[in-house]
Amino acid sequence: MVFSRPSGNRTRVAAKDVARLAGVSTATVSRALNSPEQVDPDTLRRVRDAMSKLRYVPHGVARSLRSRRSKMVGAIVPSFDYALYARTTSALQQRLSEHGYSVVLAEHHYELLDELQVTRQLIELGVDAFVFVGVDHDPRLFSLLEDYGRPYVLTWGVDPMRLHPSVGFDNRAATYQLARHLIGLGHRRFGMISADPTGNDRARERGAGVRAALADAGLRLEDSHVQYARISLPSAQQAMERMLALSQRPTAVLATNDVLAVGSMLACRKAGVRIPEDISITGVDNTDLGATQTPGLTSVRTPIIEIGRAAADQLIDRMEGRAFSAIQSLPFELVFRGSIGPGPAASTGKPSAPAKPARKSAAVVRPPATRAKAG
Amino acid sequence: MVFSRPSGNRTRVAAKDVARLAGVSTATVSRALNSPEQVDPDTLRRVRDAMSKLRYVPHGVARSLRSRRSKMVGAIVPSFDYALYARTTSALQQRLSEHGYSVVLAEHHYELLDELQVTRQLIELGVDAFVFVGVDHDPRLFSLLEDYGRPYVLTWGVDPMRLHPSVGFDNRAATYQLARHLIGLGHRRFGMISADPTGNDRARERGAGVRAALADAGLRLEDSHVQYARISLPSAQQAMERMLALSQRPTAVLATNDVLAVGSMLACRKAGVRIPEDISITGVDNTDLGATQTPGLTSVRTPIIEIGRAAADQLIDRMEGRAFSAIQSLPFELVFRGSIGPGPAASTGKPSAPAKPARKSAAVVRPPATRAKAG
DNA sequence: CTGTTAGCGCTTTCAT
DNA sequence: ATGAAAGCGCTAACAG
Numbered sequence: 087m088v089f090s091r092p093s094g095n096r097t098r099v100a101a102k103d104v105a106r107l108a109g110v111s112t113a114t115v116s117r118a119l120n121s122p123e124q125v126d127p128d129t130l131r132r133v134r135d136a137m138s139k140l141r142y143v144p145h146g147v148a149r150s151l152r153s154r155r156s157k158m159v160g161a162i163v164p165s166f167d168y169a170l171y172a173r174t175t176s177a178l179q180q181r182l183s184e185h186g187y188s189v190v191l192a193e194h195h196y197e198l199l200d201e202l203q204v205t206r207q208l209i210e211l212g213v214d215a216f217v218f219v220g221v222d223h224d225p226r227l228f229s230l231l232e233d234y235g236r237p238y239v240l241t242w243g244v245d246p247m248r249l250h251p252s253v254g255f256d257n258r259a260a261t262y263q264l265a266r267h268l269i270g271l272g273h274r275r276f277g278m279i280s281a282d283p284t285g286n287d288r289a290r291e292r293g294a295g296v297r298a299a300l301a302d303a304g305l306r307l308e309d310s311h312v313q314y315a316r317i318s319l320p321s322a323q324q325a326m327e328r329m330l331a332l333s334q335r336p337t338a339v340l341a342t343n344d345v346l347a348v349g350s351m352l353a354c355r356k357a358g359v360r361i362p363e364d365i366s367i368t369g370v371d372n373t374d375l376g377a378t379q380t381p382g383l384t385s386v387r388t389p390i391i392e393i394g395r396a397a398a399d400q401l402i403d404r405m406e407g408r409a410f411s412a413i414q415s416l417p418f419e420l421v422f423r424g425s426i427g428p429g430p431a432a433s434t435g436k437p438s439a440p441a442k443p444a445r446k447s448a449a450v451v452r453p454p455a456t457r458a459k460a461g
Numbered sequence: 462m463v464f465s466r467p468s469g470n471r472t473r474v475a476a477k478d479v480a481r482l483a484g485v486s487t488a489t490v491s492r493a494l495n496s497p498e499q500v501d502p503d504t505l506r507r508v509r510d511a512m513s514k515l516r517y518v519p520h521g522v523a524r525s526l527r528s529r530r531s532k533m534v535g536a537i538v539p540s541f542d543y544a545l546y547a548r549t550t551s552a553l554q555q556r557l558s559e560h561g562y563s564v565v566l567a568e569h570h571y572e573l574l575d576e577l578q579v580t581r582q583l584i585e586l587g588v589d590a591f592v593f594v595g596v597d598h599d600p601r602l603f604s605l606l607e608d609y610g611r612p613y614v615l616t617w618g619v620d621p622m623r624l625h626p627s628v629g630f631d632n633r634a635a636t637y638q639l640a641r642h643l644i645g646l647g648h649r650r651f652g653m654i655s656a657d658p659t660g661n662d663r664a665r666e667r668g669a670g671v672r673a674a675l676a677d678a679g680l681r682l683e684d685s686h687v688q689y690a691r692i693s694l695p696s697a698q699q700a701m702e703r704m705l706a707l708s709q710r711p712t713a714v715l716a717t718n719d720v721l722a723v724g725s726m727l728a729c730r731k732a733g734v735r736i737p738e739d740i741s742i743t744g745v746d747n748t749d750l751g752a753t754q755t756p757g758l759t760s761v762r763t764p765i766i767e768i769g770r771a772a773a774d775q776l777i778d779r780m781e782g783r784a785f786s787a788i789q790s791l792p793f794e795l796v797f798r799g800s801i802g803p804g805p806a807a808s809t810g811k812p813s814a815p816a817k818p819a820r821k822s823a824a825v826v827r828p829p830a831t832r833a834k835a836g
Numbered sequence: 837c838t839g840t841t842a843g844c845g846c847t848t849t850c851a852t
Numbered sequence: 853a854t855g856a857a858a859g860c861g862c863t864a865a866c867a868g
Contacts, residue, residue: 111855116847126853146585148845150522151860172547179566188586191554191566210521211563319749348753374694378723380755486839491863523861526844
C-alpha cells in the first residue's frame with residue numbers, strides 16, 4: 087500500500103521560496119497576497135508567477151499568529167441530529183465562506199457544561215467569533231467570552247434582557263398563535279409534548295406560549311398533560327403513548343417541534359387514533375418530515391436559513407469594524423395542514439376565542455399550503 | 462449598548478505570565494500542559510494554580526505553528542441540506558472531539574471545483590487531516606493532497622482501485638438487491654429517479670446496481686424511464702411527474718436515495734396514483750423521512766453513523782502513527798416497508814428471479830420492520 | 837526535573 | 853514601491 091508516508095515529510099513551500107524565485111523580499115510576497123494594490127504591477131506578476139509555479143499555499147497558522155486573526159468562526163450547536171441546526175449552520179457556513187471565513191463546528195448535546203468546554207477549545211484554536219444556539223447559557227460562558235473579547239451572537243431566540251447580541255424569533259409567540267388557533271377551532275382539552283426545558287430556552291418559551299394562550303382563554307394545561315421527551319422519534323412516540331393512556335385524553339396536542347410532533351403522530355397511528363378526527367397535532371419548524379406526513383403536520387415556519395445568514399452577516403460586519411444591528415427578531419409564519427381539525431366545542435356554539443375558520447385537512451402536498459403571516 | 466469593544470483590546474494571558482507567577486520558565490509551563498508526567502508534582506501544582514488563577518487559555522495557533530499540528534480535521538461534504546451528511550459529520554465530530562480534535566466544516570454543493578477550492582482553504586488553515594465524501598474527485602485534488610502530505614479518507618463509497626483510503630459500503634450492491642427483490646415480486650417495467658451522477662459516485666453506483674439487476678434478469682431500463690433530479694423534494698416530485706406522464710408507466714420506481722423517493726411519493730399522491738397498488742417505490746438510506754411516510758418507504762439502511770465513526774478512528778490512528786485499515790466496506794441492510802407490492806407478473810406464474818415472498822404493506826411504524834441483512 | 841535558546845512562517849513597522 | 857528586521861506565543865532541542 088502507498089499510505090505509508092509518516093505524514094509531513096515533504097518540506098513545505100514557504101514565502102521565502104516564492105520571494106527568492108521572484109527576486110523580491112518576503113515582505114513583498116506578503117503584500118502581493120494581502121494588499122496587491124500597493125505592489126508594482128510588474129512585480130506583482132512575477133510574484134504571482136512564482137507562486138503558481140511553486141504551488142505556494144500560504145501558511146494560515148503563521149499568518150494568524152502574527153496578524154491575530156484566524157479567519158475562523160466557531161459554531162456551537164446542541165446537535166446535528168435535529169436537522170434544523172445543520173441547515174442553519176449550512177447557511178452560516180455559506181455566507182461566511184463568501185467572505186473568506188471558515189466554520190469550526192462543535193456540538194454540546196444539550197449539556198451547558200459541555201458547551202463551556204468546547205467553547206474553551208475554540209478559543210484555544212483562536213476563532214475570531216462565535217455563534218451559539220439559544221439564549222440560555224452558563225454564566226461562566228459569558229465571562230469566558232468577555233475575557234476573550236471577540237464577537238459572538240446568540241441564535242434561535244432573542245435575549246429578553248437585550249444584553250447579548252442575538253438573532254432569532256419569538257418562540258413564545260409562535261406556539262401562542264398555534265394554541266389560540268386551536269382554541270378557536272373549539273378545542274378545550276390540551277396536551278403538550280415538550281423537550282426538556284432545562285437550559286433550553288426554545289422549549290421553555292414554546293411551552294410558555296402554549297400556557298399563555300390557554301390562560302388567556304381561561305383554560306389550564308394539566309401537569310399530567312405535559313409529557314417530556316428527547317428530540318427523537320422513538321422518545322416522542324413513547325411520550326405520546328403515555329398521553330394517550332390518560333383518562334382525560336386531550337383533543338389537541340401541541341409539540342414544541344416537528345420531530346416531537348411526528349413521533350406523536352406515529353403513536354397515534356399505532357394506537358388507531360385518527361388525526362385530526364380524534365386528535366389534532368401541531369409542531370414547530372415546518373420541516374419536510376412534518377410536511378410530508380399523512381395528513382400533513384400543521385406547524386410554524388421558523389426562519390431557519392435566515393437566522394444563519396443574518397448571524398453570519400452580523401459577525402462579518404463586526405469583525406470588519408462596521409455598524410451592525412445587535413438584536414434581530416425575524417418573522418415566522420403558521421402553516422396549516424391536515425393534522426388539525428375542529429374540537430368538541432366547535433358545534434356547541436360557544437367559541438371562547440376568535441375562531442378562524444378551520445382549514446380542514448386536504449393539503450398533503452407540501453410547499454403551497456395555507457399560510458398566515460406572523461412575527 | 463455594550464457591544465462596542467473593538468474586539469481584541471485586553472492583552473491576553475500568555476505562558477510567560479503563568480511562568481512568572483509560578484516561578485518557573487515557560488518551558489515548564491508547556492510541559493505541565495503537554496507532558497505533566499515529566500514535571501515534579503509540586504511544581505505541577507504551582508503551575509496549575511497559576512493557570513487557573515490567571516484563567517490561562519493556551520494559544521493554540523502558536524502551538525500549531527511550532528509543533529506543526531493544528532488538532533483540526535477538515536470535513537468536506539457536498540451539502541448539509543441532505544441530512545445524512547450532517548449525521549455522519551456529527552458522528553465524526555463526536556469521535557474526534559473525544560481525542561482533542563476539532564472539525565472544520567466545508568461544503569461544495571456537488572461542485573468538484575469548489576471542492577478543490579475549499580480544500581486549499583483548509584490546507585491554509587493547517588488542518589491535520591481530511592474527510593471527503595465519495596470516491597469521485599478532481600485529479601488535482603489528489604495531487605494537492607499528495608503535496609500536502611497529510612492523511613485523508615474518502616467516505617460513503619469504497620475506492621474501486623483501492624488507491625485511496627476509504628470507508629463506505631457497496632452502493633451498487635444496495636440497489637442491486639433492491640431491484641432484484643422487486644423483480645422477484647413480479648415487476649417487469651422499471652423506472653429510476655436519480656441524482657445527477659456527474660462527479661457523484663453514489664448516484665452512479667446506485668444506478669449501475671439497478672441496471673445490473675435488470676440486465677441479469679433479461680430486462681432493460683429505458684432511457685425515458687430514468688429521470689434526473691436535484692436532491693430536493695420539489696425537484697424529485699417534478700421528476701416523478703414526468704415519469705408518470707410516460708405512456709409506458711413503470712410499475713416500480715427505484716430512487717437513488719430517500720429524498721428522491723419521498724418526492725416521488727408526493728407526486729403519486731398528488732396524481733392519485735396508489736402506492737403500492739399502482740406503483741412500488743424504494744429509496745436508499747433509510748431516513749426518518751422515508752420511514753414515517755404512509756405507506757412506509759422500503760429502503761436500505763446505510764451505515765451513516767458508522768462511516769463517521771470509522772473515518773474518525775482511521776484518521777486518529779494515522780495521525781498518531783498507529784496501524785490502520787485503509788479500506789473498509791461496512792454492511793448495509795434492506796428495510797422492507799409498505800411502499801412496495803407485487804408486480805403484474807406475480808400472478809402469471811413466471812417469476813424470472815428468485816421471488817422472496819412479498820411483504821405486503823402494513824409496517825407503517827418505524828423501527829421494527831422486516832430486515833434482510835446484507836453487505 | 838528544569839532552564840536556556842532558537843525559531844516555526846508570516847506580517848508589520850520603519851526605513852529607504 | 854520595496855527591503856530589513858522584529859517578533860506573534862509557543863514547543864523542541866539541548867544542557868545542566
